[in-house]
Amino acid sequence: MAVLTFTPEGIYCPAGDFHIDPWRPVPRALITHGHADHARPGHGAYLATHAAGPVMRHRLGDIALDWIAYGETRRIGGANVSFHPAGHVPGSAQIRVEVGGEVWVVSGDYKVEPDGFCEPFEPVKCHAFITECTFGLPVFRWRPQSEIAAEINAWWARCAAAGQTAMLGAYSLGKAQRLLAAIDSSIGPILTHGAVENTNAVLRAQGLSLPDTIPVTPETKGKDHPGALVIAPPSALGSTWARRFRPVSTGFASGWMQLRGIRRRRAADRGFVLSDHADWPGLLQAIRATEAEKIFVTHGYTEIFARYLRSEGWDAEVVPTEFTGEDLEEEA
Amino acid sequence: MKAFATLFTALDETTKTSVKTAALAEYFRSAPDDDKLWTAALFSGRRPKRAVTTTLLREWAAERAGIPLWLFEESYPIVGDLAETIALVLPETETPEERSLSFWISELLTLSQVPQEERKPRILSAWDRLETRQRFLFNKLITGGFRIGVSQKLMTRALAQATDRDESELAHRLMGDWTPQTTSWHALIEAEDAEAPLSRPYPFCLAHPVEDGPENLGPPTDWHAEWKWDGIRGQLILRGGEHFLWSRGEELMTDRFPEFARAKDVLPDGVVIDGEILAWDHATETPQSFANLQPRIGRKTVPKKLLKDAPAILYAYDLLEENGQDLRDRPFDERRSRLAHLLENQPDHSPLRLSPELAFDSWDALASQRKSARENRAEGLMLKARASTYHAGRKRGDWWKWKLDPLTIDGVMIYAQQGHGRRANLFTDFTFAVWKGNELVPFTKAYSGLTDEEFGQITAWVRKNTQQRFGPVRQVKAVHVFEIAFEGIQASPRHKSGIALRFPRMARWRHDKYAAQANTLDDLQELLSLYG
Ligand SMILES: [Zn+2]
Numbered sequence: 001m002a003v004l005t006f007t008p009e010g011i012y013c014p015a016g017d018f019h020i021d022p023w024r025p026v027p028r029a030l031i032t033h034g035h036a037d038h039a040r041p042g043h044g045a046y047l048a049t050h051a052a053g054p055v056m057r058h059r060l061g062d063i064a065l066d067w068i069a070y071g072e073t074r075r076i077g078g079a080n081v082s083f084h085p086a087g088h089v090p091g092s093a094q095i096r097v098e099v100g101g102e103v104w105v106v107s108g109d110y111k112v113e114p115d116g117f118c119e120p121f122e123p124v125k126c127h128a129f130i131t132e133c134t135f136g137l138p139v140f141r142w143r144p145q146s147e148i149a150a151e152i153n154a155w156w157a158r159c160a161a162a163g164q165t166a167m168l169g170a171y172s173l174g175k176a177q178r179l180l181a182a183i184d185s186s187i188g189p190i191l192t193h194g195a196v197e198n199t200n201a202v203l204r205a206q207g208l209s210l211p212d213t214i215p216v217t218p219e220t221k222g223k224d225h226p227g228a229l230v231i232a233p234p235s236a237l238g239s240t241w242a243r244r245f246r247p248v249s250t251g252f253a254s255g256w257m258q259l260r261g262i263r264r265r266r267a268a269d270r271g272f273v274l275s276d277h278a279d280w281p282g283l284l285q286a287i288r289a290t291e292a293e294k295i296f297v298t299h300g301y302t303e304i305f306a307r308y309l310r311s312e313g314w315d316a317e318v319v320p321t322e323f324t325g326e327d328l329e330e331e332a
Numbered sequence: 333m334k335a336f337a338t339l340f341t342a343l344d345e346t347t348k349t350s351v352k353t354a355a356l357a358e359y360f361r362s363a364p365d366d367d368k369l370w371t372a373a374l375f376s377g378r379r380p381k382r383a384v385t386t387t388l389l390r391e392w393a394a395e396r397a398g399i400p401l402w403l404f405e406e407s408y409p410i411v412g413d414l415a416e417t418i419a420l421v422l423p424e425t426e427t428p429e430e431r432s433l434s435f436w437i438s439e440l441l442t443l444s445q446v447p448q449e450e451r452k453p454r455i456l457s458a459w460d461r462l463e464t465r466q467r468f469l470f471n472k473l474i475t476g477g478f479r480i481g482v483s484q485k486l487m488t489r490a491l492a493q494a495t496d497r498d499e500s501e502l503a504h505r506l507m508g509d510w511t512p513q514t515t516s517w518h519a520l521i522e523a524e525d526a527e528a529p530l531s532r533p534y535p536f537c538l539a540h541p542v543e544d545g546p547e548n549l550g551p552p553t554d555w556h557a558e559w560k561w562d563g564i565r566g567q568l569i570l571r572g573g574e575h576f577l578w579s580r581g582e583e584l585m586t587d588r589f590p591e592f593a594r595a596k597d598v599l600p601d602g603v604v605i606d607g608e609i610l611a612w613d614h615a616t617e618t619p620q621s622f623a624n625l626q627p628r629i630g631r632k633t634v635p636k637k638l639l640k641d642a643p644a645i646l647y648a649y650d651l652l653e654e655n656g657q658d659l660r661d662r663p664f665d666e667r668r669s670r671l672a673h674l675l676e677n678q679p680d681h682s683p684l685r686l687s688p689e690l691a692f693d694s695w696d697a698l699a700s701q702r703k704s705a706r707e708n709r710a711e712g713l714m715l716k717a718r719a720s721t722y723h724a725g726r727k728r729g730d731w732w733k734w735k736l737d738p739l740t741i742d743g744v745m746i747y748a749q750q751g752h753g754r755r756a757n758l759f760t761d762f763t764f765a766v767w768k769g770n771e772l773v774p775f776t777k778a779y780s781g782l783t784d785e786e787f788g789q790i791t792a793w794v795r796k797n798t799q800q801r802f803g804p805v806r807q808v809k810a811v812h813v814f815e816i817a818f819e820g821i822q823a824s825p826r827h828k829s830g831i832a833l834r835f836p837r838m839a840r841w842r843h844d845k846y847a848a849q850a851n852t853l854d855d856l857q858e859l860l861s862l863y864g
C-alpha cells in the first residue's frame with residue numbers, strides 16, 4: 001500500500017489515519033505552515049512545528065493544536081512522522097512520513113535560498129517526494145536576496161528624498177517580516193499595517209528579532225512620518241487606507257514580479273522580484289537532493305513541470321486534485 | 333544601451349503621461365545623437381529589418397538555455413512576450429558589456445547582410461554579452477513592437493521640451509518616410525533650412541468619441557456633420573509634379589493604389605487632401621463594403637481583376653494645403669469650401685469625390701440620420717466645429733466621432749486560453765459559439781471587454797471546469813453566455829459558421845442567461861443578410 005494517497009480531502013496517510021494540509025475538515029491534520037491555503041479551519045486536531053503554531057493559533061483561534069520540534073520523530077498509528085525546515089516562512093516544514101521502511105516527503109511550500117530569517121531549507125532523502133512547483137518554469141530564476149534588498153533600499157531612499165511615502169505590498173505572514181529583516185532600517189521610520197503588525201507581534205513573542213515598527217492606527221497621518229516605508233498587505237495598496245500617506249510610491253515584492261505583464265497589471269510603481277518559493281533551479285536542486293525516484297508535483301505549472309521531469313528521467317506525476325480554484329498570483 | 337534600458341524601465345513603470353514625457357525629455361537631452369535618432373525612430377514605429385525569424389530565435393534560445401524546445405514553447409504564452417521569454421530563460425551573463433543603443437542596432441543591421449549560417453553565432457554572442465534587461469530590449473529590437481504607451485504625440489512633446497522647438501513643427505518633421513539610415517539627428521530635428529521633403533504628410537487630426545449624445549456641443553449651426561466612412565483614413569499629397577498617398581498609420585501606400593496617379597491630371601500641384609480611401613462602385617456612385625477593400629491593403633502590387641472589382645477613390649474630408657500653402661490654421665469652414673471648389677466638376681475617371689455634408693437643423697434630426705449609417709456603409713457620424721483648425725493628433729473639443737451602437741449577439745463560451753503580456757496569468761482569450769439545432773458552432777473569438785475582476789472570476793471557473801486540453805487551449809463546459817458586440821459582419825467561407833465579425837469584444841457577461849438561451853446560427857445569418 002502507498003504511504004500517502006490523494007483523496008478529495010487532500011493528502012492522506014492510511015497507515016497513520018491522518019491528512020497533510022487538507023482543504024476539507026478532517027479528524028487529524030498535519031500542517032506544513034500557517035498560510036491560509038495550507039492551514040484551514042475545521043479540523044479535529046492539528047499538528048505543527050513550535051514555530052508555526054503561534055501564527056496558526058492567531059489565525060484559526062482556539063484549535064486543538066499539538067506541537068512538534070524539527071527533526072523529532074513521532075509515531076502516529078503505523079507511521080513515523082517528522083518535520084524538517086522548508087525555508088518558506090518561520091516554522092514552515094516539509095513532512096516526512098515513513099511506513100515499513102518506505103519514506104515519502106511532502107514539501108509544503110519551500111525555497112532553497114537561505115533568507116537569513118527563517119530556518120533554512122534542509123533536503124530530506126526519500127523514496128517519493130511530493131513537491132510544490134509554483135514557479136516551475138525556466139523563466140523563473142531569482143537573483144540573490146541581497147541584490148533585491150539593495151533595490152528596495154535605493155527606491156525607499158529615493159522616495160524619502162522626493163518627499164514620497166514608500167509603500168511596499170507584501171503578504172503579512174512571512175514576506176513582510178523577511179523584508180523587515182533584510183532592508184536597511186536606518187533609511188527612515190517603518191510603519192506597518194495592522195495585519196502585518198499582528199503577525200509581527202506573534203513572531204516577536206516567539207523570539208524572532210525584527211526592527212522597530214510603528215503600527216498604523218486610524219489617527220496616523222503620513223506627514224508626521226517623513227521618509228517612511230509602509231509595509232502593508234497587497235490588498236491595502238490603492239485602498240482608502242493608503243490615502244493618508246499621499247504622495248505615495250507603491251512597490252510590490254513577489255516572485256510574479258519577474259514577469260513584465262504581471263508587473264504592469266499589478267499597477268504598482270515598482271515590482272521587486274522576491275519570492276518565498278523555490279525558483280526553477282531551486283526546484284530541480286531540491287528534487288535531486290531527495291534522491292527520490294518518484295515525484296509528485298502540485299501547486300503551480302504542474303503539467304509542464306511533470307512533463308519536464310519525465311523527460312529528464314524521473315517517474316513524475318501530477319497530484320490529482322479537485323482543488324484548482326486558487327489564484328496563481330497568490331503566492332502564499 | 334544602459335541609458336536606453338533605464339529610459340525603457342522608467343516608461344514601463346508608470347502610467348502617468350507627465351512622468352513618461354519627463355523621462356523621455358531627459359533622455360533626449362542627454363543621449364548621443366545616433367541613439368536619440370534611433371529612439372525617435374523606434375517610438376514612431378521604425379525598426380531595423382528583421383534578420384532572423386522568430387522560429388529560429390526560439391530554437392537558439394532553448395538550445396542556449398539547455399531546455400527542450402517544447403518547454404520554451406510552453407513558457408512563451410505564460411510570459412506573453414517572446415523577447416522577454418528569451419531574455420529570462422537564458423543563463424545570466426557573467427561578463428556584461430556596455431555598448432550604445434546604436435551599436436546593438438548596427439549589429440542587427442549587419443546581421444541581415446551576412447550569410448544565414450553566420451547569424452546564429454552573432455546572436456548567441458550578443459546574448460552572452462548583454463545583461464538580462466538589455467538582452468530583453470535587444471530581442472525587442474529584433475522582434476519589434478515597443479508597446480509601452482508612448483504615443484507619437486507624447487514623444488513629440490518630450491522632444492519639444494528637450495529641444496525648445498514647437499511641438500507641431502516637430503510632429504511634421506517626424507512624419508514621412510525617413511529612417512535613421514537616410515537622415516541624421518541634425519537634419520531631421522535641428523536643421524533650420526531643411527527643405528521639407530516633398531512626400532512629407534501632415535500629422536492627422538483625430539476625433540474623440542461622443543460619449544452620451546451631442547446635445548452638450550452647443551447650437552447645431554456651429555457644427556459640420558458628415559458620414560464617418562468605413563475605409564482607410566488617408567492623405568493624398570500632390571507636390572513637385574509627384575503624388576504620394578499616406579495612411580493614418582504613416583504608411584506610404586502610393587504603389588498599392590495606382591488609381592491615384594490620375595489625381596495629377598484632375599488637380600493642381602501643391603495640394604494636400606485628407607480623406608477616406610474606399611473601394612468604390614462607379615456605376616451607382618456609392619462605396620463598396622470594407623470587406624471589398626480589405627484584400628487591397630496587404631498587397632504591394634494589385635492584380636488586374638482586383639483593380640477592376642474594387643477600384644479605390646479618396647472620399648475627401650479636408651484640404652490641408654493649397655498652392656503649396658499650409659491651410660491648417662484656417663477655420664474648417666474655409667478649408668471645406670476651398671475643398672468643395674477644388675473638387676467641382678470632377679470627371680468620372682477622377683479618383684476623388686467630396687464626402688457630402690449632412691444638413692441638419694437639430695440634434696434630434698441628426699440622431700435620426702445617424703440611424704441609417706449602416707445602410708450608407710458608414711460607421712457613424714463625424715462632427716467638426718466649423719471654426720476649428722486642423723490639429724495635430726487627438727485634441728478634445730473640436731472633432732467628435734459619433735459611432736453607431738455596435739451589433740450584438742449572445743454566444744456561449746466553449747474554449748478558453750490564457751492571455752498574453754499584462755494578462756499572462758488570466759484566461760482572457762475565448763471562443764464563442766451559437767446554436768445550430770443541438771450543436772454549438774463556434775463563430776468568433778474575443779479578448780477584451782471584461783474588467784480585471786471579471787477576468788479573475790472566469791479564470792477561476794475555467795480552471796475548475798476544463799473538460800479537455802488542446803495545447804494551450806482548454807475546452808470548457810458550455811455554461812456561460814456573453815453578449816458579443818461587433819462593428820460589422822461579413823460572409824467568410826473560411827469559418828465554420830460561414831461568417832466573420834469585425835472588432836468583436838465581450839460587451840457583457842450574461843449571468844442572467846443559460847447556455848440554451850444564447851442566440852442561434854439563424855440569428856447570425858439574419859444579421860449577415862441585413863448588414864453584410
Ligand atoms: Zn501555498
Ligand SMILES: [Zn+2]
Nearest residue numbers: 035109331332
Ligand atoms: Zn505558503
